Amino acid sequence: MSAASSPARLRGLALIALAAISWGTTGSVSTLLMSRAGATPLVVGAARMLVGAVLLAAAAAITSRRPQAVTGEPRRPSGHDVWRWLALGACMAAFQATYFTAVTHAGIAVTALVAICSAPLLIAALAPALLGERLTRRLIAALALGVAGTALVVAAPVAGATAPRPVSGVMLALGAGLAYALYVVIAKSAVARTSPLVVSAFTFAIAAVLMAPVLLTPGALTQLARGWPGLLYLGAVTTAAAYALYTVGLRTVSASAAGVASLLEPLTATLLGVLLFGERFGLAGWVGAILLLVALVLVIAAERR
Numbered sequence: 208m209s210a211a212s213s214p215a216r217l218r219g220l221a222l223i224a225l226a227a228i229s230w231g232t233t234g235s236v237s238t239l240l241m242s243r244a245g246a247t248p249l250v251v252g253a254a255r256m257l258v259g260a261v262l263l264a265a266a267a268a269i270t271s272r273r274p275q276a277v278t279g280e281p282r283r284p285s286g287h288d289v290w291r292w293l294a295l296g297a298c299m300a301a302f303q304a305t306y307f308t309a310v311t312h313a314g315i316a317v318t319a320l321v322a323i324c325s326a327p328l329l330i331a332a333l334a335p336a337l338l339g340e341r342l343t344r345r346l347i348a349a350l351a352l353g354v355a356g357t358a359l360v361v362a363a364p365v366a367g368a369t370a371p372r373p374v375s376g377v378m379l380a381l382g383a384g385l386a387y388a389l390y391v392v393i394a395k396s397a398v399a400r401t402s403p404l405v406v407s408a409f410t411f412a413i414a415a416v417l418m419a420p421v422l423l424t425p426g427a428l429t430q431l432a433r434g435w436p437g438l439l440y441l442g443a444v445t446t447a448a449a450y451a452l453y454t455v456g457l458r459t460v461s462a463s464a465a466g467v468a469s470l471l472e473p474l475t476a477t478l479l480g481v482l483l484f485g486e487r488f489g490l491a492g493w494v495g496a497i498l499l500l501v502a503l504v505l506v507i508a509a510e511r512r
Contacts, residue, residue: 215459216510222456223468224503229449231475234315235483236437236445244434248307251441253421254431256303258442260411263451267408291397292406296413298390303418306383313376320361321377323473324354325384326391327466333392334462345509346463353470353502359495360477388466394454395462403454411446460510467506474499 240246309318331350334340342350390410397406421427431438457465474496481487 213510217507219456219459220464220468220507220510222452223460223465224471226449226453226456227469227471228475229445229452230469230472232479233441233445234319234476235479236441240434240437240441244430244437246430246434246438247426248310249304249418249421250424250427250430251434251438252303252307253415253418253427254438255441255446256300256411256415256418257422258439259446259450260408260415262443262447263404263408263411266447266451267402267404270402270404288397288401291393292409293413294393295390295397295406295410296417298386298393299410299414300417302383302386302390303414305379305386309376309379309383311376312379316361317376318380318383319473319476320358321380322383322387323361323470324357325381326387327354327463327470329385329388330391330466331463333388334395337392338395338462340461340463342463343509345505346461346467349467349502349505349509350463352498352505353467356495356498356502357470357473359491359498361473361495391457391462391465395457395465398454398458403458404451407447407450407454411450464506464510467502470499470502 237246237248237251240251241248306318306322309322313321327350331342331347335342394406394410422431453465460468477492477496
């Protein structure tokens with residue numbers, strides 16, 4: 208497969224940025240679900256996987272009927288792709304389980320800080336070895352600024368926070384970061400061979416099956432009934448639509464650049480917290496936001512070359 212053109216890479220980067228902004232709304236909606244519907248974090252994660260899997264499967268089925276000549280995308284996966292789908296589904300389920308369990312151990316702020324900041328670093332470490340990607344100076348600078356900016360944006364609430372089991376929470380959050388990094392690297396390889404919608408549909412179908420036991424726990428059905436509008440939004444918008452955009456963008460954007468662009472998620476989440484929940488955004492937060500924007504500019508510059 209030939210290298211993507213500069214305009215194609217920029218379009219891909221824009222799709223990934225849109226996905227990240229969508230993911231940034233997850234925290235606000237999940238907070239409302241947990242406070243008003245009494246939903247537990249794991250039930251929220253499992254419901255997202257189920258709704259996302261159904262919608263992505265429907266979208267993949269509809270688009271697969273279009274002639275291949277219309278899109279030029281590979282439609283028929285080979286048997287060698289099955290292990291990638293299984294690995295992607297396992298990584299996504301592991302990310303949901305470890306991330307949301309970490310929230311109950313260490314709190315939302317610490318979990319977000321550790322998981323979101325570690326993921327792009329792990330992607331940058333894995334991509335050269337597993338995908339043969341080359342880290343340019345601009346991309347390395349963007350990575351450093353992005354992670355630093357994210358830390359400043361997310362870390363402010365951590366100072367006064369208390370957590371029941373902080374060590375185990377941090378370890379689980381690191382596990383979530385690793386699971387997400389592996390997902391990105393494997394997905395980058397998979398979408399080069401198969402339609403992104405097909406890849407996403409199989410990924411979330413497998414993840415939904417792996418997380419299905421959570422929906423059978425006592426009280427889960429009551430939580431689903433009370434919070435179905437929010438859960439439908441999380442499954443349709445922040446899962447199905449967002450990951451469809453992300454995997455399409457990933458076809459033309461390097462995994463490392465995608466990792467940096469995804470850091471728009473915590474910035475979006477923090478700004479929503481300020482606008483909707485009256486949270487304070489101090490000097491450190493504004494500095495972090497500026498660093499994140501500079502990092503994105505550097506990624507755009509790197510992808511234009």
